[in-house]
Amino acid sequence: MKLFDPHIHMTSRTTDDYAAMAAAGVAAVVEPAFWVGQPRTHVGTFEDYFLSLLGWERFRAGQFGIRHFCTLAMNPREANDPALVDDVLALLPGYLEKDGVVAVGEIGYDDMTPAEDRCFAAQLELARAHGLPALIHLPHRDKKRGCERTLALVRDVGFAPELTIVDHNTEETLPLTLDSGCWAGHSIYPHTKMDEPRMVELVKRYGAERILVNSAADWGVSDPLKVPKTRDAMRAAGIADATLATIFWRNPIAFFAQSGRLDPAELETRPAVDQRQLHEGNSVLRGQTPRVDGTDDAGPANSNVRA
């Protein structure tokens, strides 16, 4: 069974993580633009971050046979920096048209300030203008109120719920999200947000329709294998493989394919990894033997190298 992690910050992860994810069946990821752990103070830092998601990170993922897509946005936390917001919002249209961008996100609320209202609404309008879905982050504090306010804003702006995924749901927010017609993401975390046994119970109660599960792994204590681990927990609890395939593969594809930038047929084939190949590159290597799929010949250091 192929797995899709629809929310993971791979920029913060190592090549060991990529290798372990690929070995566990993760074939595609979506990396949302978010906060990098400390405040950015220049618009140029955002631009370089967007470019790294579109370039280097996509390349790095490909080296491990994982397809990488991204979502771009001004995140809610930094939406409170008035010196930055307008510059980043002005930067976004040039980037939202690019290949590999499958949504506007993460947007939403952190402290639920008026500045966040404005940035959130402006970016839903950007998503509409560029024909993209929106990936919405629920706040961690006062989450249920934050979910209500999020859904109200989506409704007020008139943004289509079927183009909206509300992420980081809990037992209290999931019914609200599903009733609104939006898709519902769940971030499985070692200590906070949602865990595997609770997620099993949610699927038993609410089914698989519009339900997504992600690791949201980033630079903090988090686990990039939470998607396969949660799939395993559901399987052990007797949830049918067809349901698992819906949650862990078909749903994320159906949601992000609405961007027109993700081809479901292409996703069914895993890119062959040949770290010797010119068109796959080998620059994540540091003198190791490159990995080549479909052969047990470990191969020389480069395609044109002979011992």
Place this chain on the structure above:
Amino acid sequence: MTDELVAAIEAGDARTWLAEQVATAGDPARFAMAFAAAGRRLGRGAIGEAAAAAITAAGLRWPVTGADECGRAALVLAAVAALPPAGDRQVSFVRDLVRRGEVRERQAVLRALAALPAPARFVDLAVDACRSNVETVFAAIACDNDFPARHFPPPAFHQMVIKALFIGAPLARIAGLAERTTDELRRMVDAYVSERAAAGRAIPDDVALIRRPP
């Protein structure tokens, strides 16, 4: 040149779309949309060998690439031609495309550089592109591209060749390699071979393309 690049796209809706976009590439907003959308509109599948040969025969050395790269190259040539040649508008336009491009966008611009007017103006950004660790971006300037041999100063050309050896980009595909090989490049390759041998590592066959026959 844009005609051959457009003709490389299989006849049909995609080619019709590209021809329309090339005709209006002087409009910055339309260009930006078309340039970004070219991958979706034209696909990334390889063009035919005959089409690549026709582009090369028309004066722009061109390997078998994705259709999106052909289309983007045509758009860039048309957009630059619509900008005033005096001043630095053409250079800053191309520099921004490379700087703000995702991987395949950058590749297309780098492949088109040799066909731009007064191409020597773009040497700085071309040299900078060789610093990329994304191998396909490096290959777009280093391999099957006349620009480095025509415009790189010797130190930049030498560095590019050594990097190609390092990462395994085939030296046979570096245009003008024989003409641009100098004693200094031979010395650098000898030093590379010596370093690899001392480390007990394999020596790439391609060094034979630089070293004097024994």
